[in-house]
Amino acid sequence: MKKRYFFLLLFYLITSNIQAQDPTKEWNALGHKMAAALSAHDQSIDQYFDKMALLNRFIAPNPINKDIKKFNREIRLQWKEFSIGSSLAKQPVLYQYEYIGIHEDSSLIIRQWEQEEGLNYLLFKLDYLNGTWIGVDLYIMMTGEFVSETMRNTVYLPTVIRLIQDGKKSRQGMSNAEIYIEASKLMRAEEYQRAYTKISGIPLEERLKAHQILKLNLSYYLDSNEKILKTIEEYQIRFPKDPSFEFIMLDKYFLEGKYDKALEAINTVEAFVGTDDYLNYQKGLIYHLMGDLKKSAAEMRTAIQLRPDQAFYYWELITILEWQKSYGKCVKVLEELQATFADSKAVLKEKVFKNYNVFPYTRKFKRWAK
CATH class of the missing domain: 1.10.287 (Helix Hairpins)
Structure with missing residues (x-):
């Protein structure tokens, strides 16, 4: 009997220790801090990211070739100036960032979005360094690869190949790397057409994912549906099994x-x-376009339940309910808006008259608006 109690006690101590080491709570807190730092559009995010750990994920650890050793030293010196915050802040669009949750590979998922400009997800890969959890790499869903992979494939390896051998293939690879770097500089300077033309100069069969994603981003900045469709079709041909x-x-x-x-x-x-409320919002928009207003309203309601502090979810729900001629429900959503955001009735009335064609002239609305 004593043995049984001893093993029960031992099991309790072991499981208690495991629970104490469970980083979920700490990771969630870190995720919210990261999203807030990203939303500042400055270098605030750098405090949660180890740039030297990122560098070590894409350069050769112990090269024998003396030229590569020298190249590594030069990169390490230049890399000290690298700032992931500055890189993200240089984007032409001031994106919003929301922490979504923990991915199964120990990454923190942060949604990057802007209502008129689209959606992306950033997955910050974590490691436990010097007694704290910190980001060591960044997976960008739009590219389908880690930043370390992009840096290795587009910049580091072409240079290493050139240093090792002086053949046609190495010169070709370096040329493509230089085109990518030049096109990236043009994009940061907001010279989108020149950048698009430059990156398009890399033959499709030689393009890496980073090359094609840069071209796709430039298509969006040029606001050309023709270019967007063409670039996506090229992506489909070049990377048919991409995640x-x-x-x-x-x-x-x-x-x-x-x-x-x-x-x-x-x-x-x-x-x-x-689970992400913005995906429910997107599904709601699609169901609306398909004419399934019931499912559309249900998805919008789910989005509101998941993130009740996002005002445009409520307004989209009112749009759907107006199409359904459910004016009483429209009024209830207005009351929710008033309670959640402390908007005055006068402000809400003004928005309704500005954005809706039928609802403002119904008896339900007039009764509420008195």
Whole structure:
């Protein structure tokens, strides 16, 4: 009997210790801090990211070649100036950032989005260094690869190959790397057409994912549906089995009116990142376009329940309810807006008159607006 109690006590102590080491709570807190830091659009995020650990993930650890050793020393020196915060802040769009949750590979999922500019997900890979959890790499869903992979494939390896051998292949690879770097500089300078022309100079069969993603981003900045569709089709040809394929195809499905396919793509994204209110919002928009107002309203309601502090979810729900002629429910959503955001009735009335054609002239609204 004593042995049994001893083993029960031992089991309790072991499981208690495991629970004490469970980092979930700490990771969630870190995720919210990271999202807030990213939303500042400055270098605040750098405090949660070990840039030297990132560097070590894409350079050769112990090269024998003396030229590569020298190249590594030069990179380490230049890398001290690298700032992931500055890199993200230089984007032409001031994105919003929301912490979503923990991915199964010990990464923190942060949604990068802007209502008119689209959606992306950043997965910060964590490691436990010097007694604290910190980001050591960044997986960008739009590219389908880690930043370390992009740096290795587009910049580091072409240079290493050139140093090792002076053949046609190495010169070709370095040329493509230089084109990528030059196009990136032009994009940061907001010279989008020149950058698009420059990156398009790399033959399709030689393009890396980073090259094609840069071209796709430039297509969006140029606001050209023709260029967007062409670039996505090129991506489909060049990288047919890419893990981010469905995510990239989402815009193509929208532009082509293939809403069933768009829903499938969103479900694929949802399976990867987990529950996200913005995906419910997106599904609500698609169901609306498909004419299924009941499912559209249900998805908007789910989005509101998951993130009640996002005002445009409520307004989109009112739009759907107006189409359903459910004016009493429209009024209830207005009351929710008033309670959640402390907006005055006068402010809400002004927005309703500005954005809706039928609801403002119904008896239900007039009774509420008195």
